[in-house]
Amino acid sequence: MKKYDHSKIEKKWQKFWEDKKQFAADDESSKPKYYCLIEFPYPSGEGLHVGHPRSYTALDILARKRRMQGYNVLYPIGFDAFGLPSENYAIKTGTSPEIITKKNIENFTRQLKSFGFSFDWDRTVTTTDPSYYKWTQWIFLKMYEHDLAYKAKMPINWCVSCKIGLANEEVVNGKCERCGGEVIKKELEQWMFRITRYADRLIDDLETVDYLDRIKQQQINWIGRSEGAEIDFKITGQDHALTVYTTRPDTLFGATFIVIAPEHNLITDCQSQITNLKEVEAYIEQAKKKSDLERTELQKEKTGVVLQGVMAINPVTGKQIPIWVADYVLSSYGTGAIMAVPAHDQRDWEFAQKYHLPIIEVIAGGTIAKQAFVDIETGKLINSGQFNDMSVRQAMVQITKWLEDHGMGRQTVNYKLRDWVFSRQRYWGEPIPMVYCENCKKTGASVDGWVALPESALPLELPKVKNYEPTDTGESPLAAITDWVKTTCPVCGQVAMRETDTMPNWAGSNWYFLRYIDPKNNDQLADKDKLEYFAPVDWYNGGMEHTTLHLLYSRFIYKFLYDIGVVPKKCGNEPYLKRTSHGMILGEGGEKMSKSRGNVVNPDEVVKSVGADTFRVYEMFMGPFDQAIPWDTKGVIGVRRFIEKVWALYTGGVVIVDSVSPELTTLVHKTVKKVSDDIESQDYNTAVSAMMILVNKISEEKAMDQFTAEALVKLLSPFAPHLSEEIWELTGHKGSISQAPWPVFDPALIMDSEIDLIVQVNGKLRDKIRVPADINEQKAEILAKQSEKVLVHLKDREIKNVIFVPGRLINFVV
Secondary structure, rough: OOOOHHHHHHHHHHHHHHHOOOOOOOOOOOOOOOEEEOOOOOOOOOOOOOOOOHHHHHHHHHHHHHHHOEEEOOOEEEEEOOHHHHHHHHHHOOHHHHHHHHHHHHHHHHHHHOOOOOOOOHHEOOOHHHHHHHHHHHHHHHHHOOOEEEEEEEEEEEEEOOOEEOHHEEEEOEEOOOOOEEEEEEEEEEEEOOOOHHHHHHHHEEEHHHHHHHHHHHHHHHHHEEEEEEEEEEEEOOOOOEEEEEOOOOHHHHHHHHEEOOOOOOOHOOOOOOOOOOHHHHHHHHHHOOOOOHHOOOOOOOOOOEEEEEEEEEEOOOEEEEEEEEEOOOOOOOOOOOEEOOOOHEEEEHHHHHHHHOOOOOOEEEOOOOOOOOOOOEEEEEOOHHHOEEEEOOOHHHHHHHHHOOEEEEEEOOOOOOOOEEEOOOOOOOOEEEOOOOHHHHOOOOOOOEOOOOOHHHOOOOOOOOOOOOOOOOOOHHHHOHHEEEEEEEOOOEEEEOOOOOOOOOOHOHHHHHHHHOOOOOOOOOOOOHHHHHHHEEEEEEEEHHOOHHHHHHHHHHHHHHHHHOOOHHHHHOOOOEEEOOOOOOOOOOOOOOOOOOOOHHHHHHHHHHHHHHHHHHHHOOOOOOOOOOHHHHHHHHHHHHHHHHHHHHHHOOEEEEOOOOOHHHHHHHHHHEEEEEEEOOOOHHHHHHHHHHHHHHHHHEOHHHHHHHHHHHHHHHHHHHHHHHHHHHOOOOOOOOHOOOOOOHHHHHHOEEEEEEEEEOEEEEEEEEOOOOOOHHHHHHHOOOOOHHHHHOOOOOOEEEEEOOOEEEEEEE
């Protein structure tokens, strides 16, 4: 029996695939296309960890199966290489991020090829390549041209450690996502994208795609669309009103105080009236140190300060009510002010209890002395004047109409989604192709002084710098390179200053899937004919941590490119037809892998010791694909034994015969169906299990017919491609197994001759009996009544009805 040498076999076939360009997608194929996509990795210095290949292997299995099913498959790879890790390493070592990134990409490429992934390497893109980020900058210019990019001064999340601005999405549990450092609020001018203009489409178009329900819900929750009313409350001593947003206008008669965000301009407008201004200002300073997440945490203790000397007037009761400033209200949501109805909002109820504020019940049905009553389905209005006895739903409409009729409010739709903060105060990112020209501002050629570079000036490349340290002033390190910053205005020819902020990590990763389709095009983002053929992505898999923001941003950018005609109408207005996610791989014992815990598994070592095929099959077999699963070295060894057992079958372990037993024939056809179906449902663990059962059966019989021999190796080939290629060649086949047709099962041969029929009495399981698969109701009833386990529950009882489900169960209703 020939020894299984995984190292020799894997190197042989990896060279074969590379030399033959075996997995290159054809731009002009007559075959139907299939586009598989993974999230391209960030090339860190640590290299790939064992979590990366879980997603890559899963989609590689799909890509390989689709090729065998006759599709022209696009399965590309690239590197998302801008960002803080390389910049931080540059600061620490004095080595250029460019050099670090190049070195890391070389290592990642080596690792990815060692796993035998069927990527189209000719289409590789890297976000830090000027020929790539030229088009990232071009997208920015188009956004600016269509009034979707603008600059505004606003309070942003500021990481004290990284010294850069962060989007809300980059603040996790009140800390910087990258470094875990303190995040405060800081006023800075930022480039923004008007993603809010796309809010409705980003929700509504989810109906047209095949995403996991939890992924859709994350998108919907983040956008946070809600219908309600804006209500104007007059302010004592002021000519203008304070506008609040509420989703519950029906509770207006129960509004006993107003709460405004610490950033609200009412505080500045009423400075002369506020008698405790110092106390208010001290509270605002404390609020600046908290992230939005901390401020809105439901479990935290509510804090606030009343604005003494200023009152609001409830528009329906005419009563004066106090105004409080509290950090649980955000300036970015609604109008930055809410009406507090403690009887019917638990957060307001807790606040009112703490500060002894009035609680007025306006919806009957609860016990407001104990908690807020929030049932909007069954409650009726009370203490609400002419609206008494109305249902909540009816009152929402009628009170809003009353406010509109009296000029005190209006119906509106609100969103939690804010415009996207698009600039970062760091070096290692795409330069923003804008200049500030004072002369153009004076002459009116530019309203705000900002002027876009012409497309002919792209790419605007990053200059070389010696110092990568961010500054305390909030400026990027680029601001210190005066000979780069100072330039000529492309409009008037006068002196202008370049924008020194750079783009965020998200910039290059929100459209990369389009560039894969035409990666070497110097004249356009991608050729329309190629886009029409390959777009949209058929199946996209990635981590759950990216199913909110990366997904949201890339859908937004794609829709914009669709709107301006870059993406042809034929492609549709959604970038991904299907989106799935995988669970994390944990350390042995179930803890998260980390250097500090010393439980990190190096994939290079696993591949070296047991082989890439074993590694791939193990990662698919270790547990349900969508769940977090701990690494298990014993499990790896078990899979290696399975691989060796397969090898043994084809190298002398069994004989090839004309026909095998009916049991093996049925099993092989069932296995073909099982593995085929499980790949589509991402039940990879049960697919591997089915192949293990088949291999054991073949080993028992010590024989295979030609169909079984070919079907097994074909089914295994997407999971263990090197082993399968070698077996395919050893058994006399020409060409690559990756081009062989996917096996097809015979429906007639997967039907069981016998089944386990469930027997119930009044819906409760009482027995399972072995019966012919095609048994009818009359025979099933006779056999079921012969069971002692069933008879004990039928004795001395009248059978009222018999429910029979062919092939599944019989239920006696007694």
